[in-house]
Each structure stands twice: as C-alpha cells, then as structure tokens.
Amino acid sequence: MRLNLHPNLDLNPSLDLNIAQIVKVTLISGMISLTMVMPTLAETVAASAHIEDKLYRKALYYYFTGDFGEALNQISLNRQRFNSHSSRTRLFEAGLQVTVGLHHQATESLQSLKVNQAVSLVNNTDESRTNTSPKELRLIALLQLAEQQIQQGATTTAKQTLSQITEVSNAYGNQYQILNQLAYWPELPVLSAIAARVDSDEKASSRQSFIDGYIKLNQALLHMEQGEFERAKPKLTEIKNTLWLPPAKTFWHLLFNPFSDDKNRDFSEKVNDERIQQQAVNDYAQLLLAQMYVKQERYEAAYYELKDFPQDSPYTESALFIFAFSAQKIKQYTMSLKLFSVVKERFPYSNLGWQASLLLAGQVVDQMSLEEGMTSYQNAERLYQQRLTELADFQQVFSTSDDLLRFSPKKENFPISQAKVETATKLMMPFFTNNVYSTDSIWLQKALLDNELQAHFQALVELDLITAHLKRQQQKNLWLKDTLSLNSKRKGKVVEAQQGADYRAIIAQLNDKKQSIAKIVADAELAQKGSVFANQAEEKWLERIKASKQAITLIDGNRNIDEYQSRVKRIEGVLTWQLQQSFPVRLWQHKKLLKEIDQLLLQAEQHRNRFVVLKDSAPVLSNLAERIEKSATDIKTQLINVTKLREMTSHKIQINVQQFVDNQRVVLAAHLLTSRHEMAAVLESMAKFDKRIERQLAPNLQNKGAL
Amino acid sequence: MNMNIYSSSMLARVNNSWVLSVCVLLLFLAISVKSFGGEPESSPTNGTLSTQLEDIKKQVLKLNRDLFILEEDLLFPASTQVAVFVSVDVGRFFKIDSVELKINDKNVAGFLYTERQRKALEKGGIQQVYLGNLKEGKHQLTAIFTGFDGEGRSTKRAVTHQFEKDDDVVMIELKVEDNESSYRANVRVEEWVL
Structure with a gap:
C-alpha cells in the first residue's frame, strides 16, 4: 500500500529564488567545498554497468509483483532515459512482451537480440559481467524466437532458427527437443545440437519431468500417425506407468511462460496442479493406447486397457465412449449398454453423447426387443429434436445480443466492472488478463472449444480493458494539462513579483561594497594596521582614548597632565599591542570572508541568470503543452481504433458462432435422420414380425373357418 | 468424438508452457478420431485481428510511457528531482514490513509491504x-x-543520510542487508552515480 508518493505539485523550487536573501543568509553560512574528481575510463564503464543493473532490477521489481505492463514500461524508460539496453534487458523485454501478448514485437526483439548476441560473443563485451553468460542468453533467445515463430505458424523460419543452435545445456535440452518436434511435425526432427546435448548417462540420472513425458508422447503420436503401432506401444506404456515430476524451471523459463507458476496460488494448489498434470500425462497415454488398439481393431485389448481408467480424468468422456464401443464389439453387451447409458446421461450436449444414444438404441434392438428398441430410438429422436430447438433459441438470442460479453457471462469475466476508478495520478492498471473468458451458456461453452472463437472472446475482454485503460490515460492527460496551466499561471505570478526588483543592480551594488571592503583590508595589510580590524569593545576603547587625549589637550596648562598622558599612552600601547597581536588572525578571517562573499555573489549571479532563463522558458512549457495535446489526440485515435476493432471482433464472433450452430445443426440433423431411418427399419422388422405371426396364425384361422 | 474437450482446457490450465505440443497432440487426435464422428476442425486464429490488437496494445504501452515521461518532465525536472529506492539483500534476518521516509525531518513517504512485494x-x-x-x-x-x-x-531499523542536491538527479538506494556475523540486518545507503 502506497501512503504518499506524490508529495505536492511544487513545480520547480528554484523559481522561488530570492537572491538578496540568499546572499544575506549565506554570508554567515559555512563554506561549500566542491571536490572535482575525474573518473578513469574503467570506473566509468563499471559505473554504467552498475547503473544498468540497478535499472534492470527496478523493472524486475514490477515483474515479481505481477505488474508486467509496468515492468515493460520501466524497460522502455530505462532505454529512453539512460540508454540502458543490454542483452539481458532485451531478453527480459522480449519475455515481458510475450507475457502481455505482443508476440510479433517479441519476435522482433529476439531477432535483434540474436544479431546483437553474435556481435557480443565475438567482442566479449559487457554481458560477461552478468549472471547469465552470453552463450546462454543467445541460446535462450534462439529458443524463444523459435517458439514465437512456431506459434505464428512460421515453421520454416523456426527450423532455421533452431538449426543455429549448436550446443544445448541440460536446463534447455527438453525445450530444444520439443520445439524441434513441433517445427518438423509430422516429420522426424533434425536435432542439429543433439550431440552437444546431454549425454545418455547424465540424462538417465536426471529426473523425468512432464516435459520428458510430452516429448515421448509426441514421438508415440508420430509413430501412430505413420502406422508404426508396434513402435508407439512401448513408448505409450512407459509414459502411462511413469511418475512424471514437475520440471525444474529457470528464471527465463518462468519469464517466457509466466502463467506456469502463478505466484498467487498457494502451495497446496500448486501441489494439486502438479498431481493433476502428472495424472493427465498418464491418462492421455492410456487413452492413446486404447485408441491405437481400436484402430487395429483389437477391441479386447482396448477394453482391458480402459477397464481401470480413472473416473475423474479430463479424458473420461473419450475413454468412456471407447470403453463402451469396445465392450459392444467384444460382445460384453450388458456392460456396453450401461456404459452407453452413462455416456448419454453424463454428456448430453456432446457429439459422443448423441452418438451413444444411437449405438445404445441399436444394441437394445439387437439384444432386447423391437418395442424397446423403438422406444430407445424415439428417445434419441426426441433428444435431437430438443437439442435442435435449443440450438435455434440460442442462435436467436445470441445473434440479437448487443454486447457479446454480456451474453450469459460468468461473474469472474468482468474485471472491468470490479476495477475502481482511482485518482488520475495513479495511471497504471494491468490491461492484460490471464483469465480465460467463460460462460454459463452450454452452447457457447461448446462453441468456445474452437480456439479461434475463444481467441476472439479473449480479444473482446482485452479490448474492454484497453478501453478502460485509455479512458484513464485520458483523465491523466487532462490532469497534466490542468497542472501545466496552473504552473504557467504560478510562474507568471512569480515572474511578476520578481520583476519589481533589479537583481543585477543589487548584485552590482553588493559587489562594489565588497570591493571597497577588500581595498580597506588590502591597505590594512600593507600598513600592518591592526586597528582596522578592531572589534566593538576595542572600538570603544579607541574612542575613549581619543576622547581622553582631547580632554588632556583642553586642560593642558591648567593642570599637570604628565600623569594623564602617561596613563593614556600606557592604555593605548596595551591596546595597540593587543590589536597587532590579533592582526594576522583577523586579516586571515576577513580575507576568508571576502572569498566567501565572492562565491556567494557568484552563486547569486548564477541564480539570477537561471531565473532569467526560467522566466523566458516559454518554449519549454509550450513544448510540454504540445506533447499533452499530441497525447490527447493519440488517445482519441486509439479509442476509435479500439471501438472499430471491437466491432470487427464481434462481427467475427457472430460469424463463427453461426458456423458452429450450422455445423451442430448438420450433425444433429444427421443423427435425427439416422434415428428415423433406424426407426423405419425397426418398424419394418416389427411389421415383418407381425406378418410372420399373422402367417403363422392365418392357417389356423383358415382351418377354423373351414371347420 | 470430441476427445479434446477436457484435454485442451486441462493442459492449458496446468501447464501453458507446452501448449504448443498439446496442440499437436490434439490435432492428431482430432484427425485420428474422426471416424467416431468428431467435432468440426477449428481453423487457425485470424491474423489480422490479432495483429491489430497487438498494435493497439503496443500503442497503449507507448502512450503510457509518454505520459510517464511527460509527468516526470513537468513535475520532477532533473534539476530538482530526488528519488529514493529500497532494496533487500537476502532478507533472512529482517522481513521488511514498512518503511517511512523523512527529508529534513518532514514525512515525505511511507509504504506498507504486501507479501508479494516483500518477496519481489x-x-x-x-x-x-x-x-x-x-x-x-x-x-x-x-x-x-x-x-x-x-x-x-517486531523490530525496527533506521538510517540517516546527509546528501547534497545539485543540478543533477539525486538517486538514493536504501539497502537492507543481512549481516552474517551479527545475525542482524543493517541499512546501508548508496547514492547512484549516473
């Protein structure tokens, strides 16, 4: 909590200058000593590296407190104000750019860093002094660049970037391998730096992390895609049975993947997440194994593979369906009936649930009776019709929604409404959100499984945050404008008040005075005249001696004055002796004071000159005013851009949702049609069956008639 | 068959760092399980919108920086500017809770630290x-x-520092440092040389 950061609006205290006062006060103040030290080149370099480190740590503070936007702002300020742009800072900047979703800018930063690092490695410049070696920085930059390129779909460039890596340390080995897998997918990756990677012994001793699991999963998937099921099987079995540990992460890992270690979560949540993650990898491998068996038509193997599949896994739906399907194939009818019923009930809006209804009805027809089968198909038909009606309702309401974010949202989707309007001086507000948009609408939830649509909704959320932020910037800019105007007025008043006094003349007058004193001091030094520096008491004594001498002169002739004269002479002698004794000290003191006066007069002259400059600094203020105006225009432009982009995004969402609805309708219509075809077939079978019974009964009737 | 329903949200939640790999996994799944009547495949995210959004973000960040510099130029010109910083080295012997600053015996700032700020x-x-x-x-x-x-x-540490303000910016760092020999923390003052 910040109690007081901005003290007041005191623009520039030097404007309150009062030269005469300064001269008076400082005449009795102590001497100011200035020590001028010329730094050597080595000291300058060390100081600049030192300050670079401090500025970097300033940004780091914001990063660790979770204020990524402010950290980025600090880096940018450091560069602009202090020319601070080391490789470490630039890599940090790129990581922050990734965090706030500026992927293209991050790519540019990493590209420039890559070039700079090549130079840095050759020249062995300042980077050698940082904790991370230039080699490691280059490696991280290349890996992150490749990751950004893959994310942007530029796999060819990513391959080129990865091929530049010749050596990979343990900490980055897995990342290097997985990026290669992604860049070369669906081909086998070319690991240019594999020889320099970890040797097998070292690798065997290192712990198996989730990342190793992902690498193996990808390898198994590749085998499966190429139809090499026998090669995939041992890999999947190993993944399924391995206890995967959370990977060790460096600062740079966390920076480029900040949400993988959310600092807001407590320890138990983290442990729970790690457990879920481990289970997810195991379950996924198990599901793939079963799926592989189904592809090979080894239904029994698939059935037994999924027999102990956990109920609360993220893959339960798929596993349950394959389990039911396999059970049906190996004629475990009781089991498959139960399982299809469970799939149908637990996932009433999923395609698998819909499909289960049909498969279930088919099995009822086969295993039970035609009537029961007919009822099952009728239930399925009702389900599809109901879904089609709901879908039409959803489409109607969604298409007429003015603000798509207000369409059946979950409460936590609205960080903007929770954001309080704070004072205009506090500008910074995170306008990047890690919360994924979610909704209460079942159909929209299903539609949001499409990454593109999810991204569009996320964009809408971010655009609203940006709008709120821009409005705050607008307030801030207005506040700056008011402040500038107030200070211009204040400055005008100060200038007006100061114009009454001619400081140049006052300083000149003081200078003259000083000159005359200096002359007196110089004459006294020349004549070695101690009385010049007499203090008040001594002055009184001198006055009294003078008066006494005059009195003696007046009474001369009337009285004997010898005694008086000798007494006055004695006193005068003592006083003169005292004055001459203290003469060198007093002379030195006066000279020192004169020197101080010189300095103070010089300072006063400098202050006066500065005041003149500040008085005439209209261009500075007008420059500030221009900048404020420019900011106002820029903010306005951005607000217009945001509004336009929001409209475009909303339109895109509408199109995507319409496509989703159409697709769902097609799927449901197909299921509906199938169910009706099947019903017709059942009816036909029932009719055939009835006819057969009729035929069986008919001869008897005919016989009875004949009788 | 929508095998990717839980997998995508799940893995994205538990580990975003390897989302890409998961995407590949899911892509494969989406293709391989099509025979069961799967979900429609999603097309890649629209480049234009995301680029435009990135561009706006970039501009907003630039505006932030410009306004910050503008504020500093207007309110805290270098000739009068004084900045005070706090840093902590290790923090084993002193868990910082608050700091109070006085300049020339006048209270100028105070700060209460949250756990996260202290750790930062x-x-x-x-x-x-x-x-x-x-x-x-x-x-x-x-x-x-x-x-x-x-x-x-509960404990307190205090430090007093004399400094001289001239035409340049004055930056003072208050360093709370652990002293291994005395098992207590000291506050050291460092003036930054720009």
Whole structure:
C-alpha cells in the first residue's frame, strides 16, 4: 500500500529564488567545498554497468509483483532515459512482451537480440559481467524466437532458427527437443545440437519431468500417425506407468511462460496442479493406447486397457465412449449398454453423447426387443429434436445480443466492472488478463472449444480493458494539462513579483561594497594596521582614548597632565599591542570572508541568470503543452481504433458462432435422420414380425373357418 | 468424438508452457478420431485481428510511457528531482514490513509491504519508494524500517543520510542487508552515480 508518493505539485523550487536573501543568509553560512574528481575510463564503464543493473532490477521489481505492463514500461524508460539496453534487458523485454501478448514485437526483439548476441560473443563485451553468460542468453533467445515463430505458424523460419543452435545445456535440452518436434511435425526432427546435448548417462540420472513425458508422447503420436503401432506401444506404456515430476524451471523459463507458476496460488494448489498434470500425462497415454488398439481393431485389448481408467480424468468422456464401443464389439453387451447409458446421461450436449444414444438404441434392438428398441430410438429422436430447438433459441438470442460479453457471462469475466476508478495520478492498471473468458451458456461453452472463437472472446475482454485503460490515460492527460496551466499561471505570478526588483543592480551594488571592503583590508595589510580590524569593545576603547587625549589637550596648562598622558599612552600601547597581536588572525578571517562573499555573489549571479532563463522558458512549457495535446489526440485515435476493432471482433464472433450452430445443426440433423431411418427399419422388422405371426396364425384361422 | 474437450482446457490450465505440443497432440487426435464422428476442425486464429490488437496494445504501452515521461518532465525536472529506492539483500534476518521516509525531518513517504512485494524485493527487485523535488543544497534523509527478525519479533531499523542536491538527479538506494556475523540486518545507503 502506497501512503504518499506524490508529495505536492511544487513545480520547480528554484523559481522561488530570492537572491538578496540568499546572499544575506549565506554570508554567515559555512563554506561549500566542491571536490572535482575525474573518473578513469574503467570506473566509468563499471559505473554504467552498475547503473544498468540497478535499472534492470527496478523493472524486475514490477515483474515479481505481477505488474508486467509496468515492468515493460520501466524497460522502455530505462532505454529512453539512460540508454540502458543490454542483452539481458532485451531478453527480459522480449519475455515481458510475450507475457502481455505482443508476440510479433517479441519476435522482433529476439531477432535483434540474436544479431546483437553474435556481435557480443565475438567482442566479449559487457554481458560477461552478468549472471547469465552470453552463450546462454543467445541460446535462450534462439529458443524463444523459435517458439514465437512456431506459434505464428512460421515453421520454416523456426527450423532455421533452431538449426543455429549448436550446443544445448541440460536446463534447455527438453525445450530444444520439443520445439524441434513441433517445427518438423509430422516429420522426424533434425536435432542439429543433439550431440552437444546431454549425454545418455547424465540424462538417465536426471529426473523425468512432464516435459520428458510430452516429448515421448509426441514421438508415440508420430509413430501412430505413420502406422508404426508396434513402435508407439512401448513408448505409450512407459509414459502411462511413469511418475512424471514437475520440471525444474529457470528464471527465463518462468519469464517466457509466466502463467506456469502463478505466484498467487498457494502451495497446496500448486501441489494439486502438479498431481493433476502428472495424472493427465498418464491418462492421455492410456487413452492413446486404447485408441491405437481400436484402430487395429483389437477391441479386447482396448477394453482391458480402459477397464481401470480413472473416473475423474479430463479424458473420461473419450475413454468412456471407447470403453463402451469396445465392450459392444467384444460382445460384453450388458456392460456396453450401461456404459452407453452413462455416456448419454453424463454428456448430453456432446457429439459422443448423441452418438451413444444411437449405438445404445441399436444394441437394445439387437439384444432386447423391437418395442424397446423403438422406444430407445424415439428417445434419441426426441433428444435431437430438443437439442435442435435449443440450438435455434440460442442462435436467436445470441445473434440479437448487443454486447457479446454480456451474453450469459460468468461473474469472474468482468474485471472491468470490479476495477475502481482511482485518482488520475495513479495511471497504471494491468490491461492484460490471464483469465480465460467463460460462460454459463452450454452452447457457447461448446462453441468456445474452437480456439479461434475463444481467441476472439479473449480479444473482446482485452479490448474492454484497453478501453478502460485509455479512458484513464485520458483523465491523466487532462490532469497534466490542468497542472501545466496552473504552473504557467504560478510562474507568471512569480515572474511578476520578481520583476519589481533589479537583481543585477543589487548584485552590482553588493559587489562594489565588497570591493571597497577588500581595498580597506588590502591597505590594512600593507600598513600592518591592526586597528582596522578592531572589534566593538576595542572600538570603544579607541574612542575613549581619543576622547581622553582631547580632554588632556583642553586642560593642558591648567593642570599637570604628565600623569594623564602617561596613563593614556600606557592604555593605548596595551591596546595597540593587543590589536597587532590579533592582526594576522583577523586579516586571515576577513580575507576568508571576502572569498566567501565572492562565491556567494557568484552563486547569486548564477541564480539570477537561471531565473532569467526560467522566466523566458516559454518554449519549454509550450513544448510540454504540445506533447499533452499530441497525447490527447493519440488517445482519441486509439479509442476509435479500439471501438472499430471491437466491432470487427464481434462481427467475427457472430460469424463463427453461426458456423458452429450450422455445423451442430448438420450433425444433429444427421443423427435425427439416422434415428428415423433406424426407426423405419425397426418398424419394418416389427411389421415383418407381425406378418410372420399373422402367417403363422392365418392357417389356423383358415382351418377354423373351414371347420 | 470430441476427445479434446477436457484435454485442451486441462493442459492449458496446468501447464501453458507446452501448449504448443498439446496442440499437436490434439490435432492428431482430432484427425485420428474422426471416424467416431468428431467435432468440426477449428481453423487457425485470424491474423489480422490479432495483429491489430497487438498494435493497439503496443500503442497503449507507448502512450503510457509518454505520459510517464511527460509527468516526470513537468513535475520532477532533473534539476530538482530526488528519488529514493529500497532494496533487500537476502532478507533472512529482517522481513521488511514498512518503511517511512523523512527529508529534513518532514514525512515525505511511507509504504506498507504486501507479501508479494516483500518477496519481489528479496528476489532482487529495486522499488522506487519516493520521487520528489528538492532545492539545491544540503539535505538530510531519514528512513525508518519496521519488520520482523529471524525469530518473528517486531523490530525496527533506521538510517540517516546527509546528501547534497545539485543540478543533477539525486538517486538514493536504501539497502537492507543481512549481516552474517551479527545475525542482524543493517541499512546501508548508496547514492547512484549516473
């Protein structure tokens, strides 16, 4: 909590200058000593590296407190104000750019860093002094660049970037391998730096992390895609049975993947997440194994593979369906009936649930009776019709929604409404959100499984945050404008008040005075005249001696004055002796004071000159005013851009949702049609069956008639 | 068959760092399980919109920086600017809780630390705790830190520093440092040389 950061609006205290006062006060103040030290080149370099480190740590503070936007702002300020742009800072900047979703800018930063690092490695410049070696920085930059390129779909460039890596340390080995897998997918990756990677012994001793699991999963998937099921099987079995540990992460890992270690979560949540993650990898491998068996038509193997599949896994739906399907194939009818019923009930809006209804009805027809089968198909038909009606309702309401974010949202989707309007001086507000948009609408939830649509909704959320932020910037800019105007007025008043006094003349007058004193001091030094520096008491004594001498002169002739004269002479002698004794000290003191006066007069002259400059600094203020105006225009432009982009995004969402609805309708219509075809077939079978019974009964009737 | 329903949200939640790999996994699944009547395949995210959004973000960040510099130029010109920073080295013997700053015996700033802010300092971050204006000349800075010692007892540390303000910016860092020999923390003052 910040109690007081901005003290007041005191623009520039030097404007309150009062030269005469300064001269008076400082005449009795102590001497100011200035020590001028010329730094050597080595000291300058060390100081600049030192300050670079401090500025970097300033940004780091914001990063660790979770204020990524402010950290980025600090880096940018450091560069602009202090020319601070080391490789470490630039890599940090790129990581922050990734965090706030500026992927293209991050790519540019990493590209420039890559070039700079090549130079840095050759020249062995300042980077050698940082904790991370230039080699490691280059490696991280290349890996992150490749990751950004893959994310942007530029796999060819990513391959080129990865091929530049010749050596990979343990900490980055897995990342290097997985990026290669992604860049070369669906081909086998070319690991240019594999020889320099970890040797097998070292690798065997290192712990198996989730990342190793992902690498193996990808390898198994590749085998499966190429139809090499026998090669995939041992890999999947190993993944399924391995206890995967959370990977060790460096600062740079966390920076480029900040949400993988959310600092807001407590320890138990983290442990729970790690457990879920481990289970997810195991379950996924198990599901793939079963799926592989189904592809090979080894239904029994698939059935037994999924027999102990956990109920609360993220893959339960798929596993349950394959389990039911396999059970049906190996004629475990009781089991498959139960399982299809469970799939149908637990996932009433999923395609698998819909499909289960049909498969279930088919099995009822086969295993039970035609009537029961007919009822099952009728239930399925009702389900599809109901879904089609709901879908039409959803489409109607969604298409007429003015603000798509207000369409059946979950409460936590609205960080903007929770954001309080704070004072205009506090500008910074995170306008990047890690919360994924979610909704209460079942159909929209299903539609949001499409990454593109999810991204569009996320964009809408971010655009609203940006709008709120821009409005705050607008307030801030207005506040700056008011402040500038107030200070211009204040400055005008100060200038007006100061114009009454001619400081140049006052300083000149003081200078003259000083000159005359200096002359007196110089004459006294020349004549070695101690009385010049007499203090008040001594002055009184001198006055009294003078008066006494005059009195003696007046009474001369009337009285004997010898005694008086000798007494006055004695006193005068003592006083003169005292004055001459203290003469060198007093002379030195006066000279020192004169020197101080010189300095103070010089300072006063400098202050006066500065005041003149500040008085005439209209261009500075007008420059500030221009900048404020420019900011106002820029903010306005951005607000217009945001509004336009929001409209475009909303339109895109509408199109995507319409496509989703159409697709769902097609799927449901197909299921509906199938169910009706099947019903017709059942009816036909029932009719055939009835006819057969009729035929069986008919001869008897005919016989009875004949009788 | 929508095998990717839980997998995508799940893995994205538990580990975003390898989302790409998961995407590949899911892509394969989406293709391979099509025979069961799967979900429609999603097309890649629209480039134009995301690029435009990125561009706006970039502009907003630039505006932030411009306004910050504008504010500093207007309110805290270099000739009068004084900034005070706080850093913590290790923080084993002193868990920082608050800091109070006085310049020339006048309270100028105070800060109460949250757990996260304290940890940010202990991890090497430097916090700007005060930014203000001062006239040229000699000044005195007093900082009073409150916190908890290694055994959880409430404790205080204070430091006084004389400094001189000239035409350049003055930047003072208050470093709370652990002293291994005395098992207590000290506050050291460092003036930054720009």
